[in-house]
Amino acid sequence: MRFVGCIGSILASYRPYCFHLIVIVSQKNFNSITSLCCDQPHSILGMHPIEFNGKLSLVVRAYLPDVVNCEVIDNKVPQGPRFKLEKISEDGFFEGLIIDRSDAFCYQLCIKTTDGDIHQYHDPYSFLPTLSKEDTNRFTDGKDSYAHHKLGAHLRAHNDIEGASFAVWAPNAVRVSVVGDFNHWDGRHHMMRRLDQSGIWEIFIPGVLAGSKYKFEIATHNIKPFQKTDPYGLEFESPPNNSSIVCAINSYSWNDNKWIHRRKKTDWLKEPISIYEMHLGSWKCGAEDAVSYKEIAGDLIEYLQLMKYTHVEFMPLAEHPFDGSWGYQVTGYFSPTNRFGNPQDFKLLIDELHQNGFGVIMDWVPAHFPKDSFALAKFDGSALYEYKDPRQGLHQDWGTLIFNYERKEVCSFLISSAIAWCEHYHIDGLRVDAVASMLYLDYSRKEGEWIPNSYGGRENLEAIEFIKDVNDAVHQHYPGTLMIAEESTAFPGVTTPTKQGGLGFDLKWNMGWMHDTLEYMQKDTINRQQAHDKLSFGMLYQYSECFTQVFSHDEVVHEKKSMLEKMPGESLLNKAKQMRCLYGFMWMWPGKKTLFMGCDYGQTSEWRYKDFLDWHLLDSFEHSGIQSCVRDLNQIYQEIPSIAQKDYNKDGFEWINHSDSKNCSLAFLRKGHKAEDTLLVVGNFSSEVLDNYRLAVPLSGRWEEIFNSDSKQYGGLHSSKFGCVIADMHNCDGRDYSILLSLLPHTISIFRWQNRAKK
Secondary structure, eight states: OEEEOBOOHHHHHHOGGGTTBOOOSOHHHHHHHHTTOOSOGGGTSEEEEEEETTEEEEEEEEEOTTEEEEEEEETTSTTSOOEEEEEOSTTOEEEEEEETOOSOOOEEEEEEETTSOEEEEEOGGGSOOSSOHHHHHHHHHTOOTTGGGTSEEEEEEETTEEEEEEEEEOTTOSEEEEEETTTTTOTTSSBOEEETTTTEEEEEEETOOTTOEEEEEEEOSSSOOEEEOOTTOSOBOOTTOOOEEOOOTTOOOOOOHHHHHHHHHOOGGGSOOEEEEEOGGGTSEETTEEOOHHHHHHHHHHHHHHHTOSEEEESOOEEOSOGGGTTOSOSEEEEEOGGGOOHHHHHHHHHHHHHTTOEEEEEEOOSEEOOOTTTTTTTTSSOOSBOSSHHHHEETTTTEEEBOTTSHHHHHHHHHHHHHHHHHHOOOEEEETTHHHHHBTTTTOOTTSSOOOTTSOSBOHHHHHHHHHHHHHHHHHSTTOEEEEOOOSOOTTTTSOGGGTSOOOSEEEOHHHHHHHHHHHTSOGGGSGGGTHHHHGGGGTGGGSOEEEEEOGGGGSTTSOOHHHHSOSSOHHHHHHHHHHHHHHHHHSSSEEEEETTTTTTOOSOOOTTSOOOGGGGGSHHHHHHHHHHHHHHHHHHHSHHHHHTTTOGGGEEEEEEEETTTTEEEEEEOOSSGGGOEEEEEEOSSSOEEEEEEEESSOEEEEEEEETTBGGGTSSBOSSOOEEEEEEEEETTEEEEEEEEEOSSEEEEEEEESSOOO
16 A cells, blocks of 8 residues: 655656646636535545546545645554645645555544644544435425424534534525634635535534534625524524534433323313413523523422412523514524523423423514524525515514525424424423414505415415414424414414314414403593493404413503503502402403413513512512412412313303493303302402392302402402302392392402302
8 A cells, every 4th residue: 555645757647737746636626625615525525436547546635724734544543654645735725645445444634733733633524414315305395393403513423423413504505614613713614515406505523512612604606705603503602692502402311201291191271271471581680680590490480389370481582682672583493592591501490390390381483583694684695584575574563584484494494493492492382473474464564565375365375384384293293282372363263273274273362352351451440331341252252262361571561551550540559459350350261371470469660671570569568469369360270170171161151241331340150060160250340339239140059259359368358258148049130049249349259159058
């Protein structure tokens, strides 16, 4: 075996124009590497069999800027002969022949840099692709629920060599390189190869470790090379920095098997669900101002236990550059924000919540993304993830870009994002933001500012199919996981299964009920008579969808006032009384419950993302009374399980009286599977005492009061000891039995029927 690198009589006769070196690489291939416009560097660089002087030999090439010397080392005989590559260009193109050896072997390169440093490593261009043709086809078909297993950066052993594989979709690029702190952010190193016609670029880089920072450098025909963060990045630097970080995503050991098993077997539509919505960054002060994932776990669990919530919903915790977007302008669709800790810390938080019996829901934003130049916008120099035409691709309300659901690869990206949160972080539900803006092409647009679909309609047909696909994928792969729609229109079948023609969500935010109820409650009590139907109108469509009643962050920002300050009147006492009445009405209305942080104790100021909640208000009896009221409502909702079991069953609700606009009062029944679970809910929304108020009931006997929103224990006037009333044979509103009540102003009372008479 001989290594050939220098001039000899045979070599001179073989290529007389080469002067003192053999140069086997073609001028075209040489130029494509050195001018950084090669889309198949692995076909040129690395080790390749070649016929030389009538015999099969091996040629080895490497492009190594800032390197003065390079040798090839056979891994099987590391102490054996080294094969020197010759430097055939000043910028570092090395090439050499290994004569009389035709079988490629595993090798390392030993280099000496211009600084005199010596490094030895496996050549990235000696490895086959980590993605198969099947992988790329599934991705481009738009149905790949696990594209995040293939694209992005992944620590792995390839041919028993440890390192990281990188893959990115950039079909318009002419060259893509991985740049990072392991190669001086120099795009001349680690040029990637294009995989067939998929538009995916790939490379395996040996020796890259967890914690390494990286980006993709992309070159196109017309634009100066630019750097982008990894769309599939599993971790990012904290803003204002934005490099992607190689992450050991599977290194955490979970301890929530019991919860996951329970979730899988549970029909959540028949379970009490009471959701605490929160913005982690402004919830409570931590040791270093903002709380961390680790710090929050103990306090949050303690609070959820105190308040009897079943779930916590985080406003988006995916990585985002601008705090003022509240997390709704996402740049890291697979990564929890590093503001509060790393991915392992986030897993710890969720794990501890699960171990204590609390579900975790997170807001997810597949409707739009920001224009930040380092992220998805014009990713490969073209409108790749977004629609090209601004009439389709520009969200006018938020100044963001709309995902192009016509591109199958974009659908694979988004479906995989949803799946990844369930897989990597055991998320129990995704509340999908701004669904209405996805469904309608003319959303928030005037005539002429939008493009109709192929049938001339306003529905975004591709977005609708994507929504169905993502809901089906999550339900198939992670049974028991909730998909929740924030959808503000009357689009039909939002919570109807896809097999029945619906969108396939589990729950829908009841925006109509919320707007009507708040509009009513904000009126001075003297004006409520004319708007009494606002309280009952929601029942006309209540069972068209599976709703969750919600007072969210959106209702306490942008000069809308806090929930407490929405209540009319001057005194805190009166506002608190009306707020407790409102919550009593909400908790007894059919459907699941969602309440934003601070609203459950009467935060006085609007929510501000830069400020922490005013927890000191709980020193006031009015505020602690509101908190106790919400706690007890949660407890009632959970202790009478058959009520929740009939949240979406028409048989579980019955009006007693909804037309008493004169007295601003109403009454209805919540019915369980047993007569003993029958609840009578009576509301007086006026400022007057309703004395000797006769009300029809369906059953004779004893009706025991189990809740009164104006109880002294909540800061009201009603006796702390709840009483009972006996239904007598007195016809009222066409019923044989009735009771006589005295209803305090702004009060919700709940009575439970007892199958026994008062002794």
